[in-house]
Amino acid sequence: MKKQIxxxxxxxLLCIASYAQQALGGATNxxxxxxxSNQTVTFRLLAPNATEVKVSGDWMPAEGWVxxxxxxxxxxxxxxxxTTSALPSDLYMYSxxxxxxxxxxxxxxxxxxxxxxxxxxxxxxxxxxxxxxxxNVPHGTVARRWYDSPGNNKKRRVTIYTPxxxxxxxxxxxxxxxxxxxxxxxxxxxxxxxxxxxxDNLIAQGKxxxxxxxxxxxxxxxxxxxxxxxxxFYKPTMQLENTMDGKMEExxxxxxxxxxxNYRVKADKANRAIAGLSMGGYHSLHISRYYPNTFDYVGxxxxxxxxxxxxxxxxxxxxNTLQKQKDNGxxxxxxAIGKTDFxxxxxxxxxxxxxxxxxxxQYRESEGGHTWTNWxxxxxxxxxxxxx
Amino acid sequence: MKKQIxxxxxxxLLCIASYAQQALGGATNxxxxxxxSNQTVTFRLLAPNATEVKVSGDWMPAEGWVxxxxxxxxxxxxxxxxTTSALPSDLYMYSxxxxxxxxxxxxxxxxxxxxxxxxxxxxxxxxxxxxxxxxNVPHGTVARRWYDSPGNNKKRRVTIYTPxxxxxxxxxxxxxxxxxxxxxxxxxxxxxxxxxxxxDNLIAQGKxxxxxxxxxxxxxxxxxxxxxxxxxFYKPTMQLENTMDGKMEExxxxxxxxxxxNYRVKADKANRAIAGLSMGGYHSLHISRYYPNTFDYVGxxxxxxxxxxxxxxxxxxxxNTLQKQKDNGxxxxxxAIGKTDFxxxxxxxxxxxxxxxxxxxQYRESEGGHTWTNWxxxxxxxxxxxxx
Numbered sequence: 001m002k003k004q005i006x007x008x009x010x011x012x013l014l015c016i017a018s019y020a021q022q023a024l025g026g027a028t029n030x031x032x033x034x035x036x037s038n039q040t041v042t043f044r045l046l047a048p049n050a051t052e053v054k055v056s057g058d059w060m061p062a063e064g065w066v067x068x069x070x071x072x073x074x075x076x077x078x079x080x081x082x083t084t085s086a087l088p089s090d091l092y093m094y095s096x097x098x099x100x101x102x103x104x105x106x107x108x109x110x111x112x113x114x115x116x117x118x119x120x121x122x123x124x125x126x127x128x129x130x131x132x133x134x135x136n137v138p139h140g141t142v143a144r145r146w147y148d149s150p151g152n153n154k155k156r157r158v159t160i161y162t163p164x165x166x167x168x169x170x171x172x173x174x175x176x177x178x179x180x181x182x183x184x185x186x187x188x189x190x191x192x193x194x195x196x197x198x199x200d201n202l203i204a205q206g207k208x209x210x211x212x213x214x215x216x217x218x219x220x221x222x223x224x225x226x227x228x229x230x231x232x233f234y235k236p237t238m239q240l241e242n243t244m245d246g247k248m249e250e251x252x253x254x255x256x257x258x259x260x261x262n263y264r265v266k267a268d269k270a271n272r273a274i275a276g277l278s279m280g281g282y283h284s285l286h287i288s289r290y291y292p293n294t295f296d297y298v299g300x301x302x303x304x305x306x307x308x309x310x311x312x313x314x315x316x317x318x319x320n321t322l323q324k325q326k327d328n329g330x331x332x333x334x335x336a337i338g339k340t341d342f343x344x345x346x347x348x349x350x351x352x353x354x355x356x357x358x359x360x361x362q363y364r365e366s367e368g369g370h371t372w373t374n375w376x377x378x379x380x381x382x383x384x385x386x387x388x
Numbered sequence: 389m390k391k392q393i394x395x396x397x398x399x400x401l402l403c404i405a406s407y408a409q410q411a412l413g414g415a416t417n418x419x420x421x422x423x424x425s426n427q428t429v430t431f432r433l434l435a436p437n438a439t440e441v442k443v444s445g446d447w448m449p450a451e452g453w454v455x456x457x458x459x460x461x462x463x464x465x466x467x468x469x470x471t472t473s474a475l476p477s478d479l480y481m482y483s484x485x486x487x488x489x490x491x492x493x494x495x496x497x498x499x500x501x502x503x504x505x506x507x508x509x510x511x512x513x514x515x516x517x518x519x520x521x522x523x524n525v526p527h528g529t530v531a532r533r534w535y536d537s538p539g540n541n542k543k544r545r546v547t548i549y550t551p552x553x554x555x556x557x558x559x560x561x562x563x564x565x566x567x568x569x570x571x572x573x574x575x576x577x578x579x580x581x582x583x584x585x586x587x588d589n590l591i592a593q594g595k596x597x598x599x600x601x602x603x604x605x606x607x608x609x610x611x612x613x614x615x616x617x618x619x620x621f622y623k624p625t626m627q628l629e630n631t632m633d634g635k636m637e638e639x640x641x642x643x644x645x646x647x648x649x650n651y652r653v654k655a656d657k658a659n660r661a662i663a664g665l666s667m668g669g670y671h672s673l674h675i676s677r678y679y680p681n682t683f684d685y686v687g688x689x690x691x692x693x694x695x696x697x698x699x700x701x702x703x704x705x706x707x708n709t710l711q712k713q714k715d716n717g718x719x720x721x722x723x724a725i726g727k728t729d730f731x732x733x734x735x736x737x738x739x740x741x742x743x744x745x746x747x748x749x750q751y752r753e754s755e756g757g758h759t760w761t762n763w764x765x766x767x768x769x770x771x772x773x774x775x776x
Contacts, residue, residue, distance in 0.1 A: 098491075099438075109501050109505070134616060141532065145529045232522070233498045233510060
């Protein structure tokens with residue numbers, strides 16, 4: 001009997017600890033957000049002393065750069081609530097404003113960092129975002145590794161997705177190099193992009209070939225994502241140093257070499273793809289040109305394409321190398337952009353340039369702008385086109 | 389020229405976006421926390437409308453279950469500040485209280501989840517916490533993988549640290565199985581425990597042998613950590629179902645089998661260690677007894693040891709199997725507990741039981757209680773004792 005009492009006391013103490021934590025967090029038993037079966041979403045926040053509480057989310061129309069927000073209603077026990085109308089299937093981000101103070105949701109432990117801000121997320125399923133969920137399908141492995149980049153004179157961190165069963169086969173796999181945008185790093189595609197979930201699901205559905213996805217860090221002055229290098233816990237910034245000056249392109253062979261000597265890959269052009277968003281689109285454009293007989297598949301997602309004469313060394317010998325890439329041939333050159341993207345015009349100009357030299361591409365124009373919603377869409381559409 | 393203008397516009401737009409984000413977060417150019425060179429720490433928060441702002445941190449004396457807090461001072465531009473006295477080297481957690489509303493620090497992107505709460509962290513170095521930092525030393529690889537657990541009739545997720553150079557050698561390595569506490573999962577030791585940093589640093593200093601560390605999920609009813617399974621984004625709880633009823637112990641051979649058939653390991657008793665905190669200490673105690681000739685090293689960190697006669701099947705045949713483990717021999721049975729831990733008494737009773745049957749152990753009694761501060765210490769002390 002004594003022993004059962006001890007067990008009871010142990011669990012009791014844990015419950016008290018947990019209760020105390022929740023009480024301090026003002027969050028006992030509150031579920032927020034709650035994604036309802038009719039695709040509406042209910043938010044709840046305990047803030048008994050507040051006079052105004054709003055919720056601000058990326059499904060609301062923004063006014064210029066100011067995100068939309070809506071008032072929540074105070075109810076029993078100081079709990080504020082708000083329920084959206086039915087939302088299309090997607091991954092969404094939101095914040096609360098408590099008397100004007102922007103805060104995360106203390107009842108939602110799911111947060112993703114984007115550059116210097118950390119925001120709560122939720123997923124509305126029954127649509128395209130089912131690809132972003134962990135489903136009952138075979139799962140790949142996600143590894144954070146360090147590799148040697150002699151071109152940058154440093155060790156660098158990389159995130160690598162290997163497909164289900166990679167470890168238990170002798171098969172060789174194709175490789176997609178997937179590059180982030182400005183302010184991002186080797187964590188961006190795996191966290192904001194839901195890459196491992198998208199890959200697991202597309203492979204399980206037979207829509208994508210099993211492949212390795214290599215998510216590099218495109219800020220060559222960095223060893224690793226913020227908090228993952230010897231710089232410690234610093235405040236991330238839109239890193240600009242050496243990000244668009246050709247160094248990434250020049251040293252990209254280091255990561256290819258690392259992958260091809262450490263993984264069971266099909267090390268030929270037909271089995272290499274490169275794609276990236278925004279700055280990563282710029283990198284993909286130039287890398288595929290710097291190594292003009294290396295990639296059969298190129299994806300430019302909302303690419304930050306600077307026209308041909310900038311002072312960046314990345315543009316050196318642009319026309320000749322592009323011509324060479326064209327002459328060498330490739331299977332797919334895929335360009336995607338949102339209609340309201342601020343880069344729409346330069347992408348249009350780049351397409352005109354390609355038209356002029358007769359360099360073929362597939363063009364995908366979507367709604368919306370420079371957003372992760374679009375980049376997850378583009379990844380979900382691009383990956384099924386690869387290695388067929 | 390036109391091209392430079394485009395580049396300027398592009399960067400300009402990004403800056404505006406970034407500025408807008410920060411302005412909305414109320415955080416332009418604010419650095420918080422700032423760890424000063426004299427080991428004091430300065431917190432800053434923009435909250436112009438607030439009438440009272442406090443900071444609450446785990447270095448402050450708590451009153452019972454209520455963490456301590458201290459008032460911040462309002463200054464120029466509505467920025468509240470507070471500077472601590474010099475803090476001993478450690479990893480710390482803190483929150484702000486804005487007019488009583490508990491919130492994270494919008495200027496600190498480094499957060500760790502502990503069960504259902506997400507809390508900002510910072511590290512004060514120049515002491516023991518140098519082990520928790522990423523330093524300029526060779527880094528191991530951290531992989532999240534899925535393995536088959538036929539005993540639980542499911543695929544399960546596991547976090548695996550392989551030491552620097554694992555991939556580029558033919559060497560075989562010893563293995564430490566490292567188990568979390570109640571409410572934790574396969575992310576607990578890598579996130580809260582800073583295991584990969586501790587391992588990298590101890591190995592680089594020559595204090596630990598290169599080894600593989602396997603961080604399992606001890607909640608056998610779960611496939612994976614919250615958010616990492618097909619259950620989606622739910623609110624985590626102190627998971628109790630099947631956590632202390634012998635099922636974890638009974639099915640632990642599944643994970644050993646997986647590791648030993650998928651990694652280059654020395655698959656013998658002399659090269660296997662098992663350790664865990666709280667519930668993971670309970671699991672380590674019982675697993676090492678269930679498989680009484682399997683581990684030469686056992687670590688019980690603040691172990692939730694229920695005395696011998698509970699109704700849990702985990703205790704079946706306790707005395708006989710413990711005797712068998714003793715007779716089979718082992719190199720180290722390491723017990724650590726804090727003086728103020730609520731489990732201190734049951735650990736003392738368990739030591740008395742071991743004394744009675746003449747089962748040798750090393751005992752480490754620390755200051756403090758049932759905290760991650762202690763568990764990181766215990767890991768840092770235990771690992772150098774292994775595989776010597």
